[in-house]
Amino acid sequence: MPITTGQEQLELTWKRAQMKAGIDLKEAQTRKSQQDWxxxxxxxxxxxxxxxxxxxxxxxxxxxxxxxxxxxR
Structure with missing residues (x-):
């Protein structure tokens, strides 16, 4: 069954959201380590x-x- 444009768009959006979440997590970990007392x-x-x-x-x-x-003494 061929992938439709809507499915491709949904998959691309999902992958972008995963990558953004990974980047946000890495940045948060970096900030935490910099603020470590x-x-x-x-x-x-x-x-x-x-x-x-x-x-x-x-x-x-x-x-x-x-x-x-x-x-x-």
Whole structure:
């Protein structure tokens, strides 16, 4: 059975809609990854500063403990 012009037009419209949906999905995924908070430079810097402060604080506490016990306090 030959395809009519109406059927061809419907199939073409359907394929275009599928392609547009795929493109829209890809763009949405790209926007989401760009807005991902883990990739935000300000948050990365803040987290690095907090991690450094925690490490330095822990090291200072351990050092203070050993110095305090070494001096007999």
């Amino acid at each position: 883990r990739l935000d430079p300000q948050r990365v810097i803040i987290q690095a500063i907090l991690a450094t402060a925690a490490i330095v604080g822990a090291a200072g506490g351990v050092l203070g403990y050993f110095i305090g016990h070494a001096t007999g």
